[in-house]
Amino acid sequence: MDKIISRSTEETAKLAGDILNKIDLEKPVVFLLKGELGGGKTVFVKAIAKAMGVKERVTSPTFILYNSYKTRFKIEDLRFKNGTLLHWDLYRIDDPKELETIGFWEIINRASIVCIEWPERMGKKYLEKIKKEMNVIEISFEYGKKIEERVMSVKING
Ligand SMILES: Nc1ncnc2c1ncn2[C@@H]1O[C@H](COP(=O)(O)OP(=O)(O)O)[C@@H](O)[C@H]1O
Numbered sequence: 001m002d003k004i005i006s007r008s009t010e011e012t013a014k015l016a017g018d019i020l021n022k023i024d025l026e027k028p029v030v031f032l033l034k035g036e037l038g039g040g041k042t043v044f045v046k047a048i049a050k051a052m053g054v055k056e057r058v059t060s061p062t063f064i065l066y067n068s069y070k071t072r073f074k075i076e077d078l079r080f081k082n083g084t085l086l087h088w089d090l091y092r093i094d095d096p097k098e099l100e101t102i103g104f105w106e107i108i109n110r111a112s113i114v115c116i117e118w119p120e121r122m123g124k125k126y127l128e129k130i131k132k133e134m135n136v137i138e139i140s141f142e143y144g145k146k147i148e149e150r151v152m153s154v155k156i157n158g
């Protein structure tokens with residue numbers, strides 16, 4: 001696990017681009033973004049969107065669960081051809097059954113890249129399924145010593 005210190009929102013955004021450049025986009029990619037409110041999870045997703053060529057404004061989907069964005073990526077494999085980026089915020093999920101009702105698994109399966117804030121709220125079953133079948137990047141965001149400092153622990157696939 002890599003620990004990275006970010007000293008500004010710009011540094012957090014740069015880190016997102018760096019990670020994106022390193023990962024294998026042939027497989028569906030899921031970012032599990034953990035950590036307290038204000039840690040920088042949404043800042044990170046905005047940078048991912050920008051790096052993927054999303055033109056729309058990315059806003060926090062706390063009340064609507066997720067947003068979907070078209071990216072400039074066209075990944076050849078039929079499953080991922082649409083190049084969709086999904087941004088989930090599961091903060092308001094109290095019971096994983098709520099996700100079952102809306103067809104969470106089917107929705108994320110159609111996307112190319114999925115960013116999930118508050119992944120612990122999806123419950124063990126989905127978490128294990130995602131870790132088994134997708135390319136997972138887990139990042140924990142913590143506050144650092146200074147006001148604009150954030151510590152990010154990055155874990156790739158496992
Ligand atoms: N190094 C940093 N990285 C990311 N965000 C930072 C940093 N320093 C300060 N911030 C601020 O912290 C807040 C992070 O908010 P946000 O990304 O919405 O957090 P989360 O989605 O984790 O709740 C923003 O207001 C941002 O400007």
Ligand SMILES: [Mg+2]
Pocket residue numbers: 041042060089117
């Ligand atoms: Mg957020």
